[in-house]
């Protein structure tokens with residue numbers, strides 16, 4: 152079985168907390184995204200703006 156598919160599930164460093172995470176959206180890990188959503192701070196506004204820029208999601 153080939154194990155050379157490097158397009159999925161590579162741990163990368165979260166830009167917010169610095170931890171390694173398999174799941175990230177515009178640089179934030181899943182934990183940070185959860186925290187941002189709950190806190191609804193300026194951080195979250197910035198995150199949403201970056202998601203919008205990355206994915207073209209209408210807000």
Ligand SMILES: [Zn+2]
Pocket residue numbers: 165166167168169170179180181182183184
């Ligand atoms: Zn994080």
